[in-house]
Amino acid sequence: MQKLFIxxxxxxxxxxxxxxxxxxxxxxxxxxxxxxxxxxxNWNDVSELHFTFxxxxxxxxxxxxxxxxxxxxxxxMTTATDTIQYNRNxxxxxxxKFDKAFINDKYWLMAPxxxxxxxxxxxxxxxxVIAPISKDTLQQLTISYxxxxxxxxxxxxxxxxxxxxxxxxxxxxxxxxxxxxxxxxWEKNKSFKNITFSTSHQDPTGLFRVFFTxxxxx
Numbered sequence: 149m150q151k152l153f154i155x156x157x158x159x160x161x162x163x164x165x166x167x168x169x170x171x172x173x174x175x176x177x178x179x180x181x182x183x184x185x186x187x188x189x190n191w192n193d194v195s196e197l198h199f200t201f202x203x204x205x206x207x208x209x210x211x212x213x214x215x216x217x218x219x220x221x222x223x224x225m226t227t228a229t230d231t232i233q234y235n236r237n238x239x240x241x242x243x244x245k246f247d248k249a250f251i252n253d254k255y256w257l258m259a260p261x262x263x264x265x266x267x268x269x270x271x272x273x274x275x276x277v278i279a280p281i282s283k284d285t286l287q288q289l290t291i292s293y294x295x296x297x298x299x300x301x302x303x304x305x306x307x308x309x310x311x312x313x314x315x316x317x318x319x320x321x322x323x324x325x326x327x328x329x330x331x332x333x334w335e336k337n338k339s340f341k342n343i344t345f346s347t348s349h350q351d352p353t354g355l356f357r358v359f360f361t362x363x364x365x366x
Contacts, residue, residue: 178273178289178313179263185313186260187343194343195219198364201253204357212253213362223250248299256358257345259305260315268294279308279317280331281352286310286317292324315346332358340365 176184200213215224221236225246234243236250255262274288286308295302306319306328315334322329332349336359339345343365349358 177271178287179271179291181313182289182307182309182315183260183264186345187339188261188264190342191261194341194365196364196366198362198366199253199257199360200362201256202359202361204359206355212249214250214253216250216254223247225250251299256349257360257363259307259318263289263291263307266291266293268297270294277308280319280328281317281333284316330356332356338363 180188195218197216197218198214200211202209202211211227213226215226216222223234223236223246225232232243232246234246236247239247270292272290272292274290276285277288278284279286287310289307289309290304291307292304293301300322302323304321304324306321307315308317308319309315314337317331317333319328320330321327330351332351334346334349336348337344337346340363345360345363347360347363350356
């Protein structure tokens with residue numbers, strides 16, 4: 149019994165050392181660290197995601213609710229006037245406009261995951277920059293999309309994050325222009341089955357806000 153315990157101990161020690169060496173050889177990128185802060189390592193365990201995307205602008209609120217089955221690709225959109233269902237594996241000219249809305253709304257909710265899942269992107273980083281809204285000193289990671297593919301090719305996003313790799317603010321720059329198209333906060337983090345979402349984003353004026361309700365992770 150003692151020999152078996154010793155064998156198990158040294159086997160475990162060997163595996164642990166091997167995993168440590170592999171991690172040292174392939175350290176996580178900043179994008180991966182941000183994504184993991186929000187639970188990307190648990191994303192494969194999720195089969196369905198439900199959420200309501202809300203936009204407050206000029207005193208008026210618009211809402212879209214989404215049910216997404218990751219395994220089948222089935223998507224259901226519900227608004228105050230319509231209910232639309234389609235499958236992401238067979239997008240046609242009719243469903244494409246709804247899929248554009250789905251991708252937009254999902255990006256607001258899951259942008260940290262897109263940092264590591266999207267293809268055809270490039271990154272740049274800056275240290276100790278002044279955040280656009282709070283004026284706090286944060287770190288900056290910029291993701292730039294290629295000029296081909298996707299619904300909004302060529303756009304760029306600047307993520308401002310702290311030492312815990314938590315996003316505090318971001319810029320959206322249409323067409324990777326130098327001038328910022330929109331800056332908002334990242335607030336009210338909530339966790340659902342080890343997945344964390346920032347559920348509120350507000351611009352500096354307070355007149356524009358994106359927020360999420362009815363989030364469910366299955």
